[in-house]
Amino acid sequence: MATANEQAQDLALAETRSSSDSPSSGGAQSGGAQSDSGLAGQSRQFRLAVDWLSAPDADATRSSAETTESGEESGECGEEADYLSVPSGVSYLIGPNGERPRVANSAGRNKRRAVLLEPLVDARPPAMVVIAGDLADVRVNGLRIPSWGMVHEKDQLQIGDYVLHVTLFNRTSIGPVHERHVGKECPVCRVHFESNTRVFSCPTCSGPLHLQGEETPEKDRLECALAVTDCPACQTRIEMTDGFSYEPELYRG
Numbered sequence: 001m002a003t004a005n006e007q008a009q010d011l012a013l014a015e016t017r018s019s020s021d022s023p024s025s026g027g028a029q030s031g032g033a034q035s036d037s038g039l040a041g042q043s044r045q046f047r048l049a050v051d052w053l054s055a056p057d058a059d060a061t062r063s064s065a066e067t068t069e070s071g072e073e074s075g076e077c078g079e080e081a082d083y084l085s086v087p088s089g090v091s092y093l094i095g096p097n098g099e100r101p102r103v104a105n106s107a108g109r110n111k112r113r114a115v116l117l118e119p120l121v122d123a124r125p126p127a128m129v130v131i132a133g134d135l136a137d138v139r140v141n142g143l144r145i146p147s148w149g150m151v152h153e154k155d156q157l158q159i160g161d162y163v164l165h166v167t168l169f170n171r172t173s174i175g176p177v178h179e180r181h182v183g184k185e186c187p188v189c190r191v192h193f194e195s196n197t198r199v200f201s202c203p204t205c206s207g208p209l210h211l212q213g214e215e216t217p218e219k220d221r222l223e224c225a226l227a228v229t230d231c232p233a234c235q236t237r238i239e240m241t242d243g244f245s246y247e248p249e250l251y252r253g
């Protein structure tokens with residue numbers, strides 16, 4: 001019985017996926033496409049650095065006395081930036097009401113104070129759809145959005161007393177070339193990829209570039225990924241380490 005239940009859940013999940021996924025994927029009939037898009041989605045992810053509104057510059061002197069008090073009260077002064085991860089597909093940013101915002105897969109009972117988020121990490125540049133829902137005052141870079149808006153890296157999303165700095169976390173992908181690229185040409189050196197070739201995969205288009213290591217004698221080693229600054233196919237900047245492509249400066253701290 002549990003199995004039937006699980007099957008039903010899987011089916012529901014698959015349905016949600018095929019309806020919410022990118023329109024380019026052919027839906028249910030393209031079996032192999034799902035794992036591919038999953039991989040691509042994981043190499044890059046939107047994150048929101050949680051910050052709060054600073055006092056306007058004009059009031060800086062006047063409010064500094066007050067800030068000391070309220071800062072001690074909340075006990076969060078000088079805290080490290082913490083990031084909310086935005087998963088692929090639809091998720092909900094829940095706030096404000098004095099509570100630290102969080103990202104959840106469903107709005108649940110918090111529907112009235114949830115903002116819908118849908119990242120489009122494969123867009124150029126990567127973008128995220130923000131739907132204000134019942135929240136009247138959702139701002140992007142200080143401007144109120146009517147019902148929905150779009151944010152990009154370095155934008156500031158504001159709900160309640162919180163500012164969320166939009167940034168992207170990139171996960172470097174280095175390893176054997178994916179089988180679908182075996183036999184194809186490297187866009188930099190035009191040498192064909194063999195099944196065991198070690199490559200760097202672009203986080204945006206997943207296109208491979210040679211990045212051979214110790215396994216290849218130094219004189220034969222191809223390190224095309226180090227020879228270019230941007231992916232030749234999609235112009236995404238090539239980063240060799242995991243991390244944020246933009247680290248916001250927070251008001252607090």
Ligand SMILES: [Zn+2]
Binds near residue numbers: 210
């Ligand atoms: Zn190459």
Ligand SMILES: [Zn+2]
Binds near residue numbers: 203205206232233236
């Ligand atoms: Zn690329």
